[in-house]
Amino acid sequence: MDKILDQLNKEQRLAVEAVDGPVMVIAGAGSGKTRVLTFRVAHLLNLGADPFNILALTFTNKAAREMKERIIKLVGNADAKNVWMGTFHSIFARVLRSEAHRIGYPGNFTIYDTDDSKRLIKAIVKEQNLDDKIYTPNYVLGRISSAKSSLITAEAYNANEEILLQDKMAAKPQLGEIYQTYKNRCYRAAAMDFDDLLLNTYFLLKNFSDALIKYQKKFKFILVDEYQDTNHAQYMIIKQLAANDENICVVGDDAQSIYGFRGANIQNILNFKRDYPDAREFKLEQNYRSTKSIVKAANSIIVNNKDQIFKEIWTENEEGNLIQLVKSATDNEEGTMVANSIFETEMNRQLKHDAFAILYRTNAQSRSMEEALRRLNIPYRIYGGLSFYNRKEVKDLLAYYRLTINHKDEEALKRVINYPARGIGKTSMEKIIVVADQSKSSLWDVIEQPVKFALNLNSGTLNKISTFVTMIKSFRAQLITKNAFDLAKLIASSSGIMKDLYEDKTPEGISRYENIEELLNAIKEFSEKERELQEGEDVKADLPEFRTLDEFMQDIALITDADIQDKNATEKVSLMTIHAAKGLEFPYIFIVGMEENLFPSIQSLGSRSDLEEERRLFYVAITRAEKKVTISYAESRYRWGNLTICEPSRFIDEIDKQYLEFPRRAIINKPTQVKTQPQKPIIHIDKKLKKLNKSQNVYGSEAIPFDESVIEKIIPGIEVEHNRFGRGKVIGVEGAGASKKAAVFFKNIGQKQLLLKYAKLKILD
DNA sequence: ACCGTATTCAGCGCG
DNA sequence: TGAATACGGT
Numbered sequence: 001m002d003k004i005l006d007q008l009n010k011e012q013r014l015a016v017e018a019v020d021g022p023v024m025v026i027a028g029a030g031s032g033k034t035r036v037l038t039f040r041v042a043h044l045l046n047l048g049a050d051p052f053n054i055l056a057l058t059f060t061n062k063a064a065r066e067m068k069e070r071i072i073k074l075v076g077n078a079d080a081k082n083v084w085m086g087t088f089h090s091i092f093a094r095v096l097r098s099e100a101h102r103i104g105y106p107g108n109f110t111i112y113d114t115d116d117s118k119r120l121i122k123a124i125v126k127e128q129n130l131d132d133k134i135y136t137p138n139y140v141l142g143r144i145s146s147a148k149s150s151l152i153t154a155e156a157y158n159a160n161e162e163i164l165l166q167d168k169m170a171a172k173p174q175l176g177e178i179y180q181t182y183k184n185r186c187y188r189a190a191a192m193d194f195d196d197l198l199l200n201t202y203f204l205l206k207n208f209s210d211a212l213i214k215y216q217k218k219f220k221f222i223l224v225d226e227y228q229d230t231n232h233a234q235y236m237i238i239k240q241l242a243a244n245d246e247n248i249c250v251v252g253d254d255a256q257s258i259y260g261f262r263g264a265n266i267q268n269i270l271n272f273k274r275d276y277p278d279a280r281e282f283k284l285e286q287n288y289r290s291t292k293s294i295v296k297a298a299n300s301i302i303v304n305n306k307d308q309i310f311k312e313i314w315t316e317n318e319e320g321n322l323i324q325l326v327k328s329a330t331d332n333e334e335g336t337m338v339a340n341s342i343f344e345t346e347m348n349r350q351l352k353h354d355a356f357a358i359l360y361r362t363n364a365q366s367r368s369m370e371e372a373l374r375r376l377n378i379p380y381r382i383y384g385g386l387s388f389y390n391r392k393e394v395k396d397l398l399a400y401y402r403l404t405i406n407h408k409d410e411e412a413l414k415r416v417i418n419y420p421a422r423g424i425g426k427t428s429m430e431k432i433i434v435v436a437d438q439s440k441s442s443l444w445d446v447i448e449q450p451v452k453f454a455l456n457l458n459s460g461t462l463n464k465i466s467t468f469v470t471m472i473k474s475f476r477a478q479l480i481t482k483n484a485f486d487l488a489k490l491i492a493s494s495s496g497i498m499k500d501l502y503e504d505k506t507p508e509g510i511s512r513y514e515n516i517e518e519l520l521n522a523i524k525e526f527s528e529k530e531r532e533l534q535e536g537e538d539v540k541a542d543l544p545e546f547r548t549l550d551e552f553m554q555d556i557a558l559i560t561d562a563d564i565q566d567k568n569a570t571e572k573v574s575l576m577t578i579h580a581a582k583g584l585e586f587p588y589i590f591i592v593g594m595e596e597n598l599f600p601s602i603q604s605l606g607s608r609s610d611l612e613e614e615r616r617l618f619y620v621a622i623t624r625a626e627k628k629v630t631i632s633y634a635e636s637r638y639r640w641g642n643l644t645i646c647e648p649s650r651f652i653d654e655i656d657k658q659y660l661e662f663p664r665r666a667i668i669n670k671p672t673q674v675k676t677q678p679q680k681p682i683i684h685i686d687k688k689l690k691k692l693n694k695s696q697n698v699y700g701s702e703a704i705p706f707d708e709s710v711i712e713k714i715i716p717g718i719e720v721e722h723n724r725f726g727r728g729k730v731i732g733v734e735g736a737g738a739s740k741k742a743a744v745f746f747k748n749i750g751q752k753q754l755l756l757k758y759a760k761l762k763i764l765d
Numbered sequence: 766a767c768c769g770t771a772t773t774c775a776g777c778g779c780g
Numbered sequence: 781t782g783a784a785t786a787c788g789g790t
Contacts, residue, residue, distance in 0.1 A: 114780090261777065261778090361777075363777085557780090579777050580778085640781070640782095641775095766790105770788085
């Protein structure tokens with residue numbers, strides 16, 4: 001055991017060994033924060049703590065999974081796998097499932113995702129005849145979400161004169177009403193949204209003292225990662241759970257708090273010592289990740305912030321490269337320069353693609369980077385964007401599963417009752433909704449017993465509804481008799497979804513069908529794995545031997561695309577926002593778009609605290625790098641379709657000059673004429689480039705049609721190569737002669753529809 | 766019911 | 781600019 005602890009430095013070891021009473025660890029970037037958390041859990045287990053008594057809360061599922069793997073390596077599987085480790089949401093969803101009855105929910109409640117919440121809000125706004133320009137789903141959900149994060153219930157919201165006045169002043173007086181209706185609808189649907197998982201946990205512990213005592217006893221040792229990004233609800237839940245033993249250890253870095261806009265409260269970490277006067281504080285200040293230049297440059301930026309806990313990050317690593325500053329004329333040129341630089345560095349130093357990450361402030365910036373990388377045939381992966389579980393066809397099928405498990409799930413019901421089309425249209429749905437509202441019953445109750453509710457529809461429609469109800473009920477009956485995969489497959493085909501997608505032979509349709517197959521594969525994999533043993537008191541006695549569909553649904557309700565592991569990620573350059581890069585590290589980091597009004601964002605300029613958050617964001621970006629940071633800005637950039645002139649970011653000036661290397665040369669010289677007629681030529685080139693990358697039929701009249709015989713040889717199944725898109729497989733063809741088109745799936749960039757006359761495809765053997 | 770066109774909107778996003 | 785959605789015609 002001591003051998004384990006010998007792997008730690010002095011401060012890390014002190015933090016790990018302080019297992020009694022409240023502890024705060026301020027862990028600078030790259031200082032071994034995760035190491036402390038994992039070793040602390042391992043140490044507790046070695047000291048004989050029961051794994052079931054350890055609660056470790058992380059920021060993402062991925063962090064939880066990785067931490068668990070590391071603990072398993074330290075102490076072995078048997079103990080480690082029983083530690084309660086996960087995100088706030090996943091842990092407390094689990095708690096709520098077993099305690100739901102106390103707050104009037106069934107244990108199989110649905111978790112609404114953001115999409116469900118927005119749809120519901122949209123429906124409510126429409127029903128109440130409110131202006132959907134004023135009450136946009138985004139705004140309303142944001143408002144409700146921040147209320148919930150502050151533990152303000154709908155009732156409290158409507159009883160609070162100050163809040164109501166605020167809404168009135170903002171010309172949005174109906175928000176309280178919408179919040180209340182939203183809450184009632186969620187309840188009626190036996191659904192909780194993400195914020196409810198925290199809000200309801202808080203009130204469960206507050207209002208049921210036996211529940212509080214139970215979980216205080218259960219969670220004897222509490223660890224919280226990324227404490228600087230916890231919101232008020234999370235803070236209060238922890239406070240309640242830790243109130244007795246105060247055996248709580250929080251780890252974080254105030255300098256890396258970047259989620260204030262979402263309700264994270266940096267004061268939670270700044271005030272820890274006030275909340276727990278006996279708290280011991282440890283500072284991890286030695287950075288093991290980055291070079292001296294990077295560490296010192298990062299320090300020189302963060303000192304500009306007023307709100308912070310004093311610390312001095314240092315490293316024993318080599319001096320390393322200076323921070324390189326790159327200037328470009330346009331956003332596209334910026335992409336080219338970054339891509340070239342990656343290409344050169346890879347060649348010079350024999351590096352793989354995964355040594356590089358390109359970080360940006362907004363997702364919209366990814367395009368110019370993508371295009372440039374594609375031109376150089378550098379494989380990349382974009383993080384963020386549309387995730388697998390957000391695809392329409394996947395959500396549709398999942399909605400059937402949700403409805404099967406929880407008939408009251410109204411968002412699922414509305415989604416699938418007429419998909420595939422079965423003649424239950426808009427008018428019928430509207431009537432059902434009105435009846436449900438008037439009788440204060442769920443949509444399911446109404447369609448299950450239309451006579452009882454005097455549902456006024458013609459007999460044909462009633463028949464169709466009855467068929468639908470019978471089908472869903474029959475699915476339900478099989479929840480306990482079939483394993484997850486068998487039932488999932490059955491639902492996919494009996495619902496008609498498989499048939500509907502199969503009949504669509506467009507490339508998009510084929511891809512949708514494949515996505516469904518992929519989902520079913522995932523369920524199959526799940527079914528074949530053994531159920532992880534749960535703690536004695538939580539085991540549901542009547543669980544069948546096989547894993548069921550509702551277990552699968554619970555498993556995936558809280559996962560996001562960041563949790564899906566890309567098997568080929570190792571061979572790709574990573575593109576992501578700085579927010580998404582939190583917690584990650586790469587040898588080479590490119591921070592692009594370092595311009596005023598973009599980074600710092602224009603919305604942040606109004607207040608000091610917002611600007612400080614932007615500065616912390618920049619700090620996070622720089623400290624992701626191990627070897628070298630390149631920061632880049634463009635003098636002009638397309639934003640919302642307009643060419644805008646940009647100035648370098650103020651953050652560049654804040655970097656201590658001795659760590660900064662200024663541009664050596666401009667790769668593309670700015671011709672002097674640009675100054676006299678500045679914008680037009682740039683726009684022209686830019687437009688052409690964009691089109692070239694989007695579709696293939698813009699080579700114009702100069703395009704040389706390919707040999708007819710080659711076109712004829714292009715048939716589904718063969719492998720082809722495109723000079724820009726790389727290798728791919730032909731999925732389908734349509735048309736003939738000059739207008740023959742092929743759908744090709746490219747390994748690197750996905751599916752494309754190509755006009756063969758122009759696409760210079762090479763046939764591979 | 767479905768498709769093409771008009772309109773709108775645009776910050777970062779855990780679960 | 782471009783995507784996502786609303787609308788209006790067939």
